Amino acid sequence: MKTNHLFQKTIAVTILFLAFLSVSAQKxxxxxxxxxxxxxxxxxxxxxxxxxNIPTNNEIIPLWRKDGLAFWYKKNLPNKNWEYVYVDVATGKRRPAFDANKLAEGLEKANGKKSSALRLAITYLYFTDQNSLKLKSQNKWYEASLNDYNLKSTTDTNTFRYNAKRPLQQRRSRWEWSRSVSKSPDGKSEILVRGGNLLVVDLVTKKETPLSTDGTADKPYGNFDWSPDGKTVVAYKIDPKEIKKVHYVLSSVPGTTRGELKSREYAQPGDDFTSYQPYVFNVASKTVIKVDVEPTDFFGPQPLHWRNNSSRYYTYEKADRGHQRFRVIEVDVQTGKTRNVIDEKTKTFIYESRIYTRYLPKTNEILWTSEQDGWQHLYLVNALTGKQQLITKGNWVVRDIDSVDVVKRQVWFRASGMNTDEDPYFIHYYRIGFDGKGLVNLTPEKGNHVLSFSPDRKYYIDTYSQVNIPAITKLKLTANAKEIQEIEHGQVEPxxxxxxxxxxxxxxxxxxxxxxxxxxxxxxxxxxxxxxxxxxxxxxxxxxxxxxxxxxxxxxxxxxxxxxxxxxxxxxxxxxxxxxxxxxxxxxxxxxxxxxxxxxxxxxxxxxxxxxxxxxxxxxxxxxxxxxxxxxxxxxxxxxxxxxxxxxxxxxxxxxxxxxxxxxxxxxxxxxxxxxxxxxxxxxxxxxxxxxxxxxxxxxxxxxxxxxxxxxxxxxxxxxxxxxxxxxxxxxxxxxxxxxxxxxxxxxxxxxxxxxxxxxxxx
Known part of the structure; x- marks a missing residue:
């Protein structure tokens, strides 16, 4: 019994000791x-x-010469200073764009204001060739020769302006409506709206031809456009709904003793929207046909896309309110009958702002992005048959379209998640054929990429980094993604x-x-x-x-x-x-x-x-x-x-x-x-x-x-x-x-x- 008692006592002490160690180990x-x-x-x-005050240079923005043979960029330096670097793209060699001290002296002589070589107050700079430039400083334009740095005032502000950051083909926001087109394609007629109705005016004879008669000031016709042959007008009968307002009060406006009320239109969930019912008008026969489709009551009238060499069929996009159906609808203007070229439905939502559509009228095709297979991917759609062909596929996401090469039948796009050994959110840039073949990764290095092209797209600048790895910038050849020269390499040590x-x-x-x-x-x-x-x-x-x-x-x-x-x-x-x-x-x-x-x-x-x-x-x-x-x-x-x-x-x-x-x-x-x-x-x-x-x-x-x-x-x-x-x-x-x-x-x-x-x- 005594031995057992000692054993139990030993265990108890051990437990207490371990407990003490556990507590002492806690933070x-x-x-x-x-x-x-x-x-x-x-x-x-x-x-x-x-x-x-330590520069990151996470993004290098190149300013290209018009001939595409060179570019310069502004490089951030420590303590919020900067310098200008010039790059010859054929060789990849980089050098100071100019002697900053001499240019600062030239600016001081030209405008009489102190200028720092490390903080040149230049708002725009353009190289006409490698030894001559135009620049804007203190809202004045100058011409300068890099041989003598003598600055001369100039009124010639004509420069080659190319935004390397801007996509070659910009995506149109779905919140932008199509604008009415008044003039006919031949310029001889014009559409007017009077009393809510449409009429065509012959600009030579001034003869007026009514198109509609049932429009009113409360429910007018509008948002009109012409067919390519000028024989048909497509317009919408509008049922307007007032957008309700929200308000706020500015309590502390200087010089006042009362709050200032501010009001603005602000649609909230469930509010009524203006709707648009499409009609087609035959100008010669003065006949009108109501298009066999429900009104557009979300977004607004979208652009019309006519078949190649045809004025009989056009397509337009329609997103249903509720975000669960998106269509590309074809209309026969002779009958008003419609056909769904694309008809996507979902039990959850379609994110319309991410949909990309590009119409290729010469081949009657549509490039389109959809998540119908569970991932955002590119499709090629035959606009005549509605047949869809998947261009990209896999458990990864097409993030955006940079451009489309119709001649080579290639799409240039951004995507993330294709590389399974890295962060699935990292953006990479690719190009691929319309047939889904010939995928080229323009940015194979691990990291999050930002890319921009030269004006002729022969070269591109690729900057990539990770949240804890500084940026690297490279000049590459577009044809084969071959690296020409490393332009910048950020250092983590500072x-x-x-x-x-x-x-x-x-x-x-x-x-x-x-x-x-x-x-x-x-x-x-x-x-x-x-x-x-x-x-x-x-x-x-x-x-x-x-x-x-x-x-x-x-x-x-x-x-x-x-x-x-x-x-x-x-x-x-x-x-x-x-x-x-x-x-x-x-x-x-x-x-x-x-x-x-x-x-x-x-x-x-x-x-x-x-x-x-x-x-x-x-x-x-x-x-x-x-x-x-x-x-x-x-x-x-x-x-x-x-x-x-x-x-x-x-x-x-x-x-x-x-x-x-x-x-x-x-x-x-x-x-x-x-x-x-x-x-x-x-x-x-x-x-x-x-x-x-x-x-x-x-x-x-x-x-x-x-x-x-x-x-x-x-x-x-x-x-x-x-x-x-x-x-x-x-x-x-x-x-x-x-x-x-x-x-x-x-x-x-x-x-x-x-x-x-x-x-x-x-x-």
Whole structure:
């Protein structure tokens, strides 16, 4: 018995010892004093300034000579200085574009103002050849020879202006309507609208021919266009609906003693829209046919696309309200009958703003992007038969179209996710044949790429980086993607020497246990290995895009906040864009979801890998949709999120703009709108909430925040609110950001931030 007693005693002591070791191994919560916080604020400001004085050159913008044989670019230097570099593309050799000291002297002589060689005040510069240039400085134009640097004033401002950043073929916004065309193709006739009706005027004889008779001022005809042969007019009978207004009051206009009321048109979900019923008019026979299709009651009349060498058939695009059907409709103007060339339907949503259509009239084909196979891809559609041919395919996403080469039958496009060994959000550039063959990767290097072409597209500039790897810029040959010369190579050492911890990439599985969720982690530069630091999430779960930074980012608000004693993270959860259709569909009728299930799992996994992360103290902040998300974090996940700062949030999707909210929440407006509203759920608040709103917000109406405040007050909830006079859609600016940091220090570090009033008085 005695032996057994000793054994039990030994076990008890061992357990106590192990328990002691376990407790001693735990991190102590970071609990700074006010003095330590004061120093942390100063250190964060110093580091932020130091980082912003180190150049990144994340994007080189070339300014090309007209002959395409050379370009120059402006290179950022330390301490916000800059220089100009000239590149001969045939050899790839780079040199200073000119003697900056001599040009500065020439500018001083020309305009009598002091000029710095490292900060030349040049707003536009153009090389006429390698030894001569034109430049604009202080709103004056000069010609200069690089042989003597003698600047002469000139009124000749004619230069070759080529924007290398602009796509060769710009995508037209679906919110832009087709414009009415008055003049006939031969220029001999013109359409007029009188009393709501259309009439054609012969510009020679002035004879008027009525086309319609049933139009009125209340329901007029309009938005008209001609067939190529001038024999038919396509027009719409319009049923106008008034767009309702929203209002705000400017409380602090200088020189006044009264608030100033501002009002503007602002359609909200469920509001009526103007509708447009298409008709075709035969000018010679004076006959009219109502097109056999329902009215366009969403977006507005879209451009007409006529068959090659035909004035009988045209196509136009129609997106149904509710975002669940998109069509390219062909109309026979002789009969008014229609045929759907493309008819895409979905149980969730079609993201129309991402649809690309390019009409190829000579071959009666359409290039079109769709997510019908679960990923955004390119299709070639026979406009005569409707037959579709998949051009790109795979578990990756076509992000955008740069251009189309009709002669070579090639598409130049951006995509992400094709390379399985890297971040699926990294953008790469490709070209491919209409037949889906001959895929060429113009940007094979690992990283997030930004690319621009020379005017003749013979060469291109490729700049790529990662969030913690500085940018590299290369000059390449378009024909075979061969590298000609490395132009710039960013160095990481200057940033590391500053003491900063560069952002770190972290990946964890999402709610399905399979899908990778990507995010970044910003750590304090002076992190005590024995301390535990609260986590703050920078959230924006708007489904229109993805938001975690992918290019080199040594300085950011997240890093600046981390310096105060936080681990700051940003994550793209399910429901955001640029992954699969299924990944995106999570947001459908479900904006309150905001990817929280993925975000919470990600942060828990991150805390296991980062032992200094205190998973018991989670803060969150966001602006606009992020303002909605951050408040939603407290309301719908109070067991995880403890403090939130929400700026100009869309707290109820019925209050915000129609086009954005119906895209994700659907139409008609159903009970799910209210069920997911922060305002409806205000009584659920448990954590600490700080609301920021600008009184002059013209993006999200300020009443969205004020109604939330009203609901919180009625529910007897404690919260903070900051209304900023005169400010628009913003996170609160410098003042709001400082107040945000103070809020998190109080509620996550349980400390008192420096007294701003006392500090100001001491100056």
């Amino acid at each position: 102590v919560p970071y609990a700074p004093t006010t003095a330590e916080l004061t120093e942390a604020y100063k250190r964060a400001a110093r580091l932020d300034t130091a980082l912003r 940033f590391l020497n500053s003491g900063v911890k560069l952002p770190e990439v972290f990946v964890a599985k999402g709610r399905d246990g399979k899908t990778d969720i990507w995010g970044v982690v910003c750590l304090p530069s002076k992190m005590d290995p024995n301390k535990a630091y609260p986590i703050i999430e920078n959230i924006y779960a708007g489904p229109q895009d993805s938001f975690v930074p992918k290019s080199f980012l040594p300085a950011s608000e997240m890093q600046s906040m981390a310096e105060l004693g936080f681990i700051v993270v940003q994550i793209d959860g399910m429901g955001t864009a640029n992954r699969s259709k299924a990944f995106h569909d999570v947001c459908w009728h479900n904006l309150a979801d905001a990817g929280f299930a993925d975000r919470i799992l990600w942060m828990k996994a991150m805390a296991e890998q980062y032992p200094n992360a205190d998973i018991s103290k989670i803060g969150v902040y966001g602006t606009s949709a992020g303002g909605q998300n951050s408040t939603g974090a407290l309301l719908f996940h109070p067991e995880f999120y403890k403090a939130a700062v929400s700026a100009c949030g869309c707290h109820d999707n019925r209050i915000d703009k129609q086009w954005w909210n119906e895209q994700w929440m659907g139409y008609p407006v159903g009970a799910h709108y209210g069920e997911q509203s922060n305002i409806t759920n205000a009584a659920k608040l448990q954590g600490n909430l700080f609301l920021i709103v600008g009184e002059a917000d013209e993006n999200v109406p300020p009443e969205s925040t004020y109604r939330l405040a009203d609901a919180l007050i009625k529910a007897n909830k404690d919260f903070d609110i900051l209304s900023i006079p005169g400010m628009g859609h913003s996170d609160g600016g410098v003042y709001g950001r400082r107040r945000k940091r103070d809020f998190f220090i109080r509620h996550l570090l349980n400390a008192e931030p420096p007294n701003a009033n006392a500090a100001a008085a001491a100056k």
